[in-house]
Amino acid sequence: MYGTIAVKLIIGMLGVLFFLRLSGKAQMAQITPLDTVNAFVIGALVGGVIYNPDMDVWHLIFALAVWTFFNMLIRYSLRFKIMRKIIKGDTVYIVKNGVLNMKVFRRNGLEMEQFRTLLCEKGIFSMFDVDDVRFETNGKLTVSVHNDLSESYLLINNGSILESSLENANRKEEWLIKELQKLGFEDISQLFCVEWTPRKGFYIVSRDGEIQNGGVTLIPDNEKTEISA
Known part of the structure; x- marks a missing residue:
C-alpha cells in the first residue's frame, strides 16, 4: 500500500509539472480565474487518487491527461473576444x-x-x-x-482587438485599423500584439516576431542569422 501511494505521489508531481510546462510560464507569473480553477481541480484530482485505494495510477494519468487537454482547449478559445471576456474578464x-x-x-x-x-x-x-x-x-x-506621460494601451492581443482598451484610450476600432493600414498592416490576425502610447506611437509585433517600434523595424535574431548565412 505504501509503495502504491509513493508511486501515485511521484506520478502526480510529474503530471502537475508537465501541466505547468505545457500551459506556459505566464501561468506562474500571475493568477487568473482560470488558474485558480486549475489549482483546485488538480489538487482534488491528485489528492483524491492518492488516498483512494480503489483508484490506481492509470486513473490518475487519465484524469490529468483529460484535464490538460480540456485546459488547452479553453486556452485556445481565449483567441476569440467573447470567450476571452467571459473567462478572463476585462481590464x-x-x-x-x-x-x-x-x-x-x-x-x-x-x-x-x-x-x-x-x-x-x-x-x-x-x-x-x-x-x-x-x-x-x-x-x-x-x-x-499626475504628470506621468508614459501611459500605454494594449490594443491588440494575439490577433484580436481589445475593445475595452480602445474604450479606455478614447479611440475607435476604425481609427486603429486605419492607423495600422498606414503602417502597412492589413491583416490584424497576423499581429501578435499592438501597444499604443500617446505622444510616442505604436509598438507592433507580428506573429513571426518582427517588431516595429516608432517607425523603426527590428528583425528577430533568428532571421538575422538566416540573412547573414
Missing part, C-alpha cells in the same frame, strides 16, 4: 482622471480601505497623487500618477 478603470468609478468598486466588492492598501503597496499614499488606476484581470492595480 477596467477603477479611477479615471482622479474620479472613482463606483460601479467597478461595487462589482468587485472593493472597499476604500482595501484600495488604499493596494495603493500604498505601489508607494502611493494620497489620492491627490492619483490620476488613473486600472484594475487588471489578475486583481492587481496599474497606477498612473
Whole structure:
C-alpha cells in the first residue's frame, strides 16, 4: 500500500509539472480565474487518487491527461473576444482622471480601505497623487500618477482587438485599423500584439516576431542569422 501511494505521489508531481510546462510560464507569473480553477481541480484530482485505494495510477494519468487537454482547449478559445471576456474578464478603470468609478468598486466588492492598501503597496499614499488606476484581470492595480506621460494601451492581443482598451484610450476600432493600414498592416490576425502610447506611437509585433517600434523595424535574431548565412 505504501509503495502504491509513493508511486501515485511521484506520478502526480510529474503530471502537475508537465501541466505547468505545457500551459506556459505566464501561468506562474500571475493568477487568473482560470488558474485558480486549475489549482483546485488538480489538487482534488491528485489528492483524491492518492488516498483512494480503489483508484490506481492509470486513473490518475487519465484524469490529468483529460484535464490538460480540456485546459488547452479553453486556452485556445481565449483567441476569440467573447470567450476571452467571459473567462478572463476585462481590464477596467477603477479611477479615471482622479474620479472613482463606483460601479467597478461595487462589482468587485472593493472597499476604500482595501484600495488604499493596494495603493500604498505601489508607494502611493494620497489620492491627490492619483490620476488613473486600472484594475487588471489578475486583481492587481496599474497606477498612473499626475504628470506621468508614459501611459500605454494594449490594443491588440494575439490577433484580436481589445475593445475595452480602445474604450479606455478614447479611440475607435476604425481609427486603429486605419492607423495600422498606414503602417502597412492589413491583416490584424497576423499581429501578435499592438501597444499604443500617446505622444510616442505604436509598438507592433507580428506573429513571426518582427517588431516595429516608432517607425523603426527590428528583425528577430533568428532571421538575422538566416540573412547573414
